[in-house]
Amino acid sequence: MNELPVGLTRERGLHLLHEMLRIRQFEDRCAELYGAGHIRGFLHLYDGEEAIAVGVMQVLGAGDSIVSTYREHGHAIARGIAMGPLMAELFGKRTGCSGGRGGSMHIFDAATRFFGGNAIVGGGLPVAVGLGLAEKLQGTRDLAACFFGEGAAAEGEFHESMNLAALWKVPVLFLCENNLYAMGTALERSESQTDIQAKAAAYGVRSAAVDGMDVFAVEAAMRKAAEHARAGRGPALLEFRTYRFRAHSMFDAQLYRDKAEIAEWQQRGPIITLTTRLKAAGLMTEDDFQRLQREANDEVTAAVAFAESSDWEPIADLGRHVYAEVSP
Amino acid sequence: MTAASVTRITYREAVKQSIREALAADPRVFLMGEDVGKYGGCFAVSKGLLEEFGEERIRDTPLSESAFVGAGIGAAMGGLRPIVEVMTVNFSLLALDQIVNNAATLCHMSGGQLHVPVVIRMATGAGRQLAAQHSHSLEVWYAHVPGLRVVAPATIDDARGMLRAALASPDPVIIFEPISLYNMEGELTAAASEVRLEGARVHRPGGDVTLVTYGASLWRCDDAARELASGGIESEIVDLRSLRPLDDATILASVRKTRRVVIVDEGWRTCSLSAEIAMRIMEQGFYDLDAPIARVCTEEVPIPYPKHLEEAALPSPARIVAAVKRMFSDGQ
């Protein structure tokens, strides 16, 4: 666990760290922008969970489909959605990746097969099963990857989707980001069986628990699961054990958890962990680290500038996109 | 279709032929739902299709409305053309989240990037003593939601042709098939390719009163019209066919002609489709009316089990005739 993968190159190590830093910088800037009133509605930040998004995206290919949750910025960034359109979407500008229509919880990008952003807990699971089914019926080796939080394990749609995917051997990967709290409800207060990945056995689905703070562990588990699905052997469930450093959303007094617990997890965070290990292995210097931070920071700053200078969609266009704007 | 071969088929057979034709014409099309395969379909619509097209294309699903409707949405976005069969509108409530929060919204939320060309067929309506949980007519709930298209084929031609039009649409389409019409026999008068997804149709022309309706009530109106005609009142029947969008132009043209309207709607009266239609007539045809708009709907009661009570609750030709006659009494 505390060792880097054998043969890890400096380039690869810095790349993974940089990806996580990009997400962290973006999220922290969102917090600031929200407080200043530029981002509105609900904002759910990914601080602490970066290793999952980054590790997973190392394995997914261009033909794979992704379904995510409302805590999706990290997934979107790691998938390759440019920060400019992403930030513009959070601002609600017409240059946003969803045309400004969706906001933080509804990021869509057809080019990278990023199928949203869903504000209904568990609502994306059936859709992911369908996307996987389409790949299977069209005879590709592509799969659907579906992110959800551990809170979704209580929803009927989780169970229905697991069952259906297993029954039809659909190439869908159920990726549970277990950060121990569903909004303000701790896992042990909502689940009779808190071992999420164990539930897969009831459906005959392959599963594993993964250290969500270790980007290499995430990547490795994901690789195995993807191979299983691509080979036509059906779905898999991965439970990534992680923690979110920030509140559930911006307006959250966090009455439900201890500050000490947060502090403890922060010491085990994915960025600190990788930074320490890379330095210890002599693959990275402090200067490298500062440089990566600066690059990430600059990228976010440019994204904010892009968003701020972008236009609003004209009100006259309100009625667009209710139906497809192509003739059948 | 030649003049020599007049085809008489049942509504059920018409729907089945439409599914067969779709499966044969496009490899992206597949049917999934509860008991569509081995059982042959709850209403025998898909009987024989499993044997003909195989398990990949005729998929029996577990009792997981939310999952398989959602899967239909995902598969549609993934490039296929699924026909999702929800056994009845009564069970569709379990899939409301997928329909209202996903199917209806994905195009809009993605700024137009994604289309959801899923077709969801639901059987609907009452009349067979199936009691409260199996007798709903909730078409109006779906007709309320922007992003969905909702159609109600009531004739043999529409039963035969609407599925094809629906599959050709890039938008999610919900098709309501009245359970009480599956056994109805009639003539095919139009080619399936001529059937449009939108637009109301004047089913019967007349000059004295307009009956606006959809679904099984079309035939209730038909019976009522015959009785009224024997008494000298000629009814014009407008079959809505599409519930979202509604065809205001056809409705209003008829109102302009007859000056009197009765809307016949199998939903409960309160907050029904008839209320929406009446309001549109008020907005656009206020000065054409010679009498207040009337409506015949299902009584405000969960559908009861005993036959006489169920009949009393539903719109019937007798209630429609009475409503029309009331408009002509008092010398108005």
Added chain:
Amino acid sequence: MASEFRLPALGADMDEGTIVQWNVAPGSVVKRGDVVAVVETDKGAIDVEIFQDGVIREIVVQPGTKVPVGAVLALLESDEAPSASAGPVKTADASPPPSPVIEPAATGARVKVSPAARKRASELGIDVATLQGSGPGGVITLEDVERSPRPSRAKADETVEPKAGDGMREAIAAAMSRSKREIPHYYLSTTVDVTPATDWLAAHNAAAPVAERLLFAALLVKAIALTCVEMPGFSGFYRDGRFEASPAVHVGVAVAMRGGGLVAPAIMETAGKSLTSLMDDFRALVMRARAGRLRASELAAPTIILTSLGESSVDAVFPIIQPPQVAIVGAGEIVTRPWVVDGAVQPRQVVTLSLGADHRVTDGRLGAQFLARVAQRLADAGSL
């Protein structure tokens, strides 16, 4: 450079917060991401972080103070400005798009009448086709019906305000057209020596206080009223294919409105009124008519009308009956003319009285009798 630290908006429904604790003081060095204060909100105490590196200069808001989102909480020295300007953010113009305007479709030649108007018109016996609509798109509204002349019976005694000018002219035009279309008029006139009446009038007025002075019109009105009592075929209403004599006689007097137009309110129970009282009514009616304050009942009530153009220089008037009445009396100007009295030509005060009447109810013989009786009464003014 000096920089401001403001209370951030932490939620969609957060408008304000109360500082409960500061973790820094003037002189504290702060880094981006440091939690510098704790703010109490509806949801509980929330840590607030600062997004700049710098040194705190001044705490502006003390613990225990409730402030709105965007308020300056502290001042600091910072090399960087906050990367986002805080405070109210300009959003797009929030005025909603105009609602789709749904309009009644063009319905062609059919007269557009509101249901309320149609109902009222039916009550009053008015043919809506004769009316001009003042509603949007030419719709005939309730007001158009109420304003049209000669509703047959007013239900409530509300004040109506006939507006002089075009609207009234149109209404008169419609009513007059209808009258001429439906009523077979016949006309008679007679020129009467009214010197005895004018003499009597002069004498009466010389002796009477101002308030009791009379006009010739009052004599005429009374004479007509008494004649109507005798000859009911000239006072009543022709409706639904038959004539109904009015139990009481209410003579309507045509009053010219400033700005054009005419109204003819009734002096109620004319036959029973004294001349003085009749004159009072007449004066009041004229005043109210010109102020637009007539009651609907006054406009609806006349059973016969007198229209007098006494102030203009015409000899005779041939007026049009106002349906559903069946007669109308006209009087021209009182002029001095050579007249033969006892075989000699003398200057006398004469006036031409004319009668227009409904041939479905009366004929020329009766009409002539009517005028003769009116003339006789005028000759004995003192008995009026």
